[in-house]
Amino acid sequence: MKVRITQLSSFLILILLLQSACSSKKQVEHKLTLQEVFTGKFYIGTALNANQIFGKDTAAVKVVKKQFNAIVAENCMKSESVQPKEGQFDFSLADKFVEFGERNNMYVTGHTLIWHSQVPGWFFIDEKGNDVSRNVLIERMKNHITTVVGRYKGRIKGWDVVNEAILDDGSWRKSKFYEIIGEDFVRLAFEFAHEADPKAELYYNDYSMANSGKREGVIAMVKKLQEQDVRIDGIGMQGHLGLNYPEINEFEKSIESFAALDVKVMITELDITLLPMPRQNVGADVSASFEYQQEMNPYAEELPDSVNYVFEKRYLDFFKLFLKHQEKISRVTLWGVNDAQSWRNDWPMYGRTDYSLLFDRNNQPKPVVQKIIKEVTSLTKNS
Numbered sequence: 001m002k003v004r005i006t007q008l009s010s011f012l013i014l015i016l017l018l019q020s021a022c023s024s025k026k027q028v029e030h031k032l033t034l035q036e037v038f039t040g041k042f043y044i045g046t047a048l049n050a051n052q053i054f055g056k057d058t059a060a061v062k063v064v065k066k067q068f069n070a071i072v073a074e075n076c077m078k079s080e081s082v083q084p085k086e087g088q089f090d091f092s093l094a095d096k097f098v099e100f101g102e103r104n105n106m107y108v109t110g111h112t113l114i115w116h117s118q119v120p121g122w123f124f125i126d127e128k129g130n131d132v133s134r135n136v137l138i139e140r141m142k143n144h145i146t147t148v149v150g151r152y153k154g155r156i157k158g159w160d161v162v163n164e165a166i167l168d169d170g171s172w173r174k175s176k177f178y179e180i181i182g183e184d185f186v187r188l189a190f191e192f193a194h195e196a197d198p199k200a201e202l203y204y205n206d207y208s209m210a211n212s213g214k215r216e217g218v219i220a221m222v223k224k225l226q227e228q229d230v231r232i233d234g235i236g237m238q239g240h241l242g243l244n245y246p247e248i249n250e251f252e253k254s255i256e257s258f259a260a261l262d263v264k265v266m267i268t269e270l271d272i273t274l275l276p277m278p279r280q281n282v283g284a285d286v287s288a289s290f291e292y293q294q295e296m297n298p299y300a301e302e303l304p305d306s307v308n309y310v311f312e313k314r315y316l317d318f319f320k321l322f323l324k325h326q327e328k329i330s331r332v333t334l335w336g337v338n339d340a341q342s343w344r345n346d347w348p349m350y351g352r353t354d355y356s357l358l359f360d361r362n363n364q365p366k367p368v369v370q371k372i373i374k375e376v377t378s379l380t381k382n383s
């Protein structure tokens, strides 16, 4: 009897050992994801296009659900999409986008309410084609913001209220909003958004934010809003980067100076182009456009290792910077899921082959993804 009991317990111990060996093997096999490692630090997000929102691009959707916990609409919430004609709103895609975020428990950002670009022509003119009066434009802004923000009240957690109002030298962009209303259009936009959803966070978003002129211009604008008691919760630094611009220490200065205003800092449209720029200082001005030149498309066939090396280092350097300032940064959002989808292939020159994102044209994570993950886990271990 005693022998039998000993045999039985040895058998049980063996089973337990085998079980634990299997589960630790599983742990080793499970590759950590971006959202897993960044939880507790900042949201890690991506922009979604129409095919992803409709669920047609199933491979990309899989990546989104697995890797990211925040989304923003690449195009479907811009004014030309939601209000193509005055008073005729089209929320078909925007509704699906918000539902996608809710179904997958993601932080949903609305992008963007007031922007001089991708805005329908009718917004600024009357039936004769003349500029509308200040009052009419304010009324149109109010109606647009109230309708869009109101529709998603309590569901969209944060809004890019105004996009790109300041130029690189810190002066006001001479957009129609500015020309007709004056700089007050920014304050009004934030106030209308706040009235429509008092709980939503409200952001200002712009590119080339590492540029000292723009940095100072944005700071002055935000300070003025704060003095006027206008709600502003965050500043979005778009983060359309190149291999050698901007200087990372200038980018860091902007993170620090924006955070010093007591607002959240977000990296909202991160990508790194590997392609040459036809002209310096194009920033991310979507209206810039150059004729195709073969020599400006050097990696159409493949990406040389030497360039990929610089690309990886650049991503790692920026993620190290974001981690260093994780207390100040609430979200880092990539501008797209994979290289095939990125606007970088077509801007500012149509038809090029760029490699600016973290997932390749087959939705596979690039080696840099694991390197970023390793960077976060080693930091967490050492802290």
Ligand code: GLA
Residues within 6 Å of the ligand: 074, 111, 163, 207, 238, 269, 284, 286, 343
């Ligand atoms: C700007 C806008 C984005 C997008 C990019 C290019 O950064 O904020 O909505 O249009 O340009 O895709």
